Amino acid sequence: MGSANKSSSTARQTRIAEMRRAEEARDRRNRILTIGIGVVVVVGLVVGGVVLVRSQSDDSDDTAAPDAKTSGKFVAGADGVQTWKGTLSRDHVTRKVTYPVEPPVGGDHNQVWMNCDGDVYTKPLNNENAVHSLEHGAVWVTYNDKAPKADVDALAAKVKKTPYSLMSPDDKQKEPIVLTAWGHQRTVTGASDPNVDAFFEKFVQGEQTPEPGAACTNGLSQ
Secondary structure, X not given: OHHHHHHHHHHHHHHHHHHHXXXXXXXXXXXXXXXXXHHHHHHHHHHHHHHHHHHHHHHOOOOOEEOOOOEEEEEEOOOOOEEEEEEOOOOEXXXXXXXXXXXXXXXXXXXXXXXXXXXXXXXXXXXXXXXXXXXXXXXXXXXXOOOOHHHHHHHHHHHHOOOXXXXXXXXXXXXXXXXXXXXXXXXXOOOOOXXXXXXXXXXXXXXXXXXXXXXXXXXXXX
16 A cells, blocks of 8 residues: 555656646746747837838938929019919928029928018028918018128118018029019019019018918027
8 A cells, every 4th residue: 555655646746747847848938939029029129210210311301302393484574573483382391492493482391481570580591491481471582692781781671560571691592682472573673672662562461372361470480
């Protein structure tokens, strides 16, 4: 009897030992599987992060691209105002845009406008922000280094008291002083040129405005 009990006890201990070894083996396999899954997840996150960063970098690329949806040309009117005949895109973009004329009279632009509530800027503006101001019905006065200081000062005084207008230097333009509205543009001889008042009267929140009444404040400022 004693020998039978001893044999039974030994067999039970053997089975328990085998079960423990099997359990330990399963634990090892589970740990290996968990580690493997963790590595795959980490690698996936790293690769995904790299792709996302590259994608965002591409989206915010500073390389200027042409405004493919804008087409047409200027047609000169009897009053000396150049009017854009064709299509002016109004898409919001984050990239730089190559416009067909300088200063631009419309086209793809940044979603944030330049403040244009009689704002006078002393540094050149990003065209993409200023074009958005034109979309809101602003008149944009620009000048280069050939413009007499007296005229620049007088025009600045006019802009400061005119809502829906803004002013900035633009060394890329060919003429000393240029007035621009959405789809319209003209040069003037100076601040005393009667065409200045006529342009302001017609185009500040004029019929050409794509978004009449849109804000000229709470935008971008220098």
